[in-house]
Amino acid sequence: MTKILFTGLVAGAVMASAAFAKDHPGREYMEKNGYKGPETCEVCHPGKAKEFLSTVHWTHASKVDNVENTDPAREYGMKNRIYTMCNGNDIVNNLKEIPKTPDAKGTKFSGCNTCHPGNHLSDVGSAGPEAEAAIDCLVCHSREYDHSKRKPFKDDQGRVVLGQDRSVKAALAIAKPTVKNCMTCHEAAGGGVLVKRGFAFTKENDVHAAKGMVCVDCHKAKNHKIPTGFDPNNWAHDGVRVACADCHTETPHKDAEYNRHTARIACQTCHVTRTGGSFAKDFTTWEKLSNGYYEPTTLRKDANETVPVYAWYDKTVANRPDFIGPKGSRSDKASRIYPFKVFQGKGFFDRKTGELLAMDFAPPMSNGDTLAGxxxxxxxxxxxxxxxxxxxxxxxxxxxxxxxxxxxxxxxNCHAPNGVLRFKDLGYSDDEVKRLTSPELYLQKMAEKQREEW
Amino acid sequence: MRKAIAASAAVIMLSIGAIAGAAEVKMVGTVQKIEMQGGAATVTLKDTKSGNEVKVTVKDDLTLDKFKDKRIVDGDEVRVKYDDGDGVVTIFRKTAGC
Incomplete structure (x- = not known):
């Protein structure tokens, strides 16, 4: 029954996707009046621009209640956080023109808020009518967006402006966000394609993508609030969450033994067996690129090329200068074992406070001088x-x-001496490890399966 | 009959040789020209190490889409893996970040 229900949900999501790809109402209106940004959208969707300004996609921060060493009254996010994957934030790395060096080829603009869906004059967290008018609805909603128009430039007052494609062609291709709409920003975070998260949402790499699903089928937005999971390094959220069990339930397997595991083992542990992207980065030493500008020295792998580590996680987060990651333990019944991508980053820390110091990327990007940053x-x-x-x-x-x-x-894969789970590190005694890594646990079951398959 | 067998064997040997000879090349280069041709694109790159021009073929939909909507344009520096036999790329990514 669960399987039928789930298959129905997937089929529904895929069909809804296809249906939405057809003509969006309002073609005649836009052909006659042109596309003028949010004011055009608001003709049929009143209040949506103001609504969007309160979401994390616009504010780049929210209050957090599951991270240690944070102030519950403050908001946190890429607006103001620093950690060694992104040693800067929207404040210190506000979009700007990088000072040009003699051998630089062309001008370069850079900033963490390059992905902010405004025009930079109305920036991260801004509010009011001007901000509402500056929203780039189409960068998320159009399938024909011309990204050559979304380039930073200086206006006649010398202000850095982020361009937008507000063409009728782009507006007429409006639809439910596709994977491309989301990944345009989300795959490039952290300093390059697939660097930070290290996953490619493609049919070759993800079973959901192979079924034709798109990001917003799981991250289903309501009033522009987009549900997110509990990634220990992704703090800002819109107050809504997504989990595998929302579709799959807590007992998704035909096999009762597998279902018994879900109480202490997260779905991802068995079903997300690989990671990818950058596994180490050095912000203290930058490398010169062929265009004459510098980038942090970064070691990277492709999607599915690295393996995760496994740890207990109760959805609260350790936040220290030397470590950001999951808290939890075997004895805490709220904890389950999850897989995590390991990343190690080098930066400058303050000798007195021990805290990581932020870096403005403009100086090192221009001349490699990281301390100037x-x-x-x-x-x-x-x-x-x-x-x-x-x-x-x-x-x-x-x-x-x-x-x-x-x-x-x-x-x-887990219950062998060379299995992926390090039971000792996860809090099991020597006797328990011996029992947990014995074929006695699974031999009969796997032998039966082997006979069926061969 | 013998001739046919010998000819077939030669073709097989040559094919194996070609497959064995093809190697994956890793390169960082600058996009000089993108020419879309139906379901593929021929991209001319300038190798940053040697300065030589290299032509590669892009066939994967994700990268082709980045050419179409101009997320990747002339002048961008890219990290590329391609087969030196047929020039078809397996990885084609911009090097720059935010």
Missing amino acids: VASAAKILGIKQYDPVPGWQTVLFGSNHLVTKKNALTCN
């Missing part, structure tokens, strides 16, 4: 005294995509 960020933030020393931080990212059914872990 720290000095610039300190000036922007009003920090007068600091003593920078290089150091490393480990970040464990949630591993929630690259979902596989075919290659899901089975009994021996």
